[in-house]
Amino acid sequence: MNIRFIIYFIISSIILLQTACGPKEDPAPYYTLSDEFKSYCFFNDGSSWEYKSSLLPTNDVVAIGGHMENVWTNTFEEIYNYQAVDMYVLDNQIGISMIELTAGSTINAVTSMNSQMWLFFDNGDYRLIFAPQYPLGEEQLLGEHEGNYTNVEIIPAMSFGQKTYLDVYHTRVIDYFEQGFGNFHFYIAKNYGLVKMENIINNDTIIIELIDSSLSQ
Numbered sequence: 374m375n376i377r378f379i380i381y382f383i384i385s386s387i388i389l390l391q392t393a394c395g396p397k398e399d400p401a402p403y404y405t406l407s408d409e410f411k412s413y414c415f416f417n418d419g420s421s422w423e424y425k426s427s428l429l430p431t432n433d434v435v436a437i438g439g440h441m442e443n444v445w446t447n448t449f450e451e452i453y454n455y456q457a458v459d460m461y462v463l464d465n466q467i468g469i470s471m472i473e474l475t476a477g478s479t480i481n482a483v484t485s486m487n488s489q490m491w492l493f494f495d496n497g498d499y500r501l502i503f504a505p506q507y508p509l510g511e512e513q514l515l516g517e518h519e520g521n522y523t524n525v526e527i528i529p530a531m532s533f534g535q536k537t538y539l540d541v542y543h544t545r546v547i548d549y550f551e552q553g554f555g556n557f558h559f560y561i562a563k564n565y566g567l568v569k570m571e572n573i574i575n576n577d578t579i580i581i582e583l584i585d586s587s588l589s590q
Contacts, residue, residue: 401446404476405456410486412563413542414474414503416460417589422566425534427580429466437472438463451478467581468495483508490561500546502559502567520548520555531560533569534584538562564590 421436439461460472471493490503528541540563560569568583
């Protein structure tokens with residue numbers, strides 16, 4: 374009986390040792406928003422932008438009223454965890470309800486800015502307006518609702534409204550609807566965020582430009 378116990382103990386110990394020393398799966402990487410990306414997109418509570426819209430008789434203010442940070446998991450193609458920050462926007466006539474920033478994988482990124490900036494609107498629409506990890510001029514087919522995204526160009530200096538903005542990303546989203554298609558252009562400047570938006574839906578054009586701002590990063 375004692376011999377059987379000793380043999381059982383030895384075999385169990387060997388199995389446990391093999392299990393402990395066996396190959397372990399690497400933990401999923403965790404990606405965060407880079408400082409360079411945040412210089413374009415992240416703003417503290419109380420930050421505000423005053424825009425002029427071709428649809429409105431007077432200027433309107435878009436202001437950050439609060440933040441929420443989460444950690445989400447991506448399971449498409451590559452498994453990883455990523456930082457997501459929601460910047461909630463106070464009521465405004467422009468129609469923007471939230472700005473969401475999501476970090477992404479650095480494996481295929483062409484810059485250190487491996488993240489994305491999304492605009493959410495009161496009517497339920499949402500658009501990817503800034504994804505600098507994609508190569509310039511290369512159209513990205515994102516999906517039926519998201520449309521086709523392109524980093525068109527990086528503008529060294531862009532002036533309007535008696536102000537000059539530096540290192541401005543010009544991006545474009547083409548989206549298709551039952552009644553036609555939309556051609557949406559966005560201009561995102563370092564330390565200022567969205568400075569201009571041009572929406573061309575069929576033959577109608579809406580232009581929104583930054584007039585003034587009070588920003589904290």
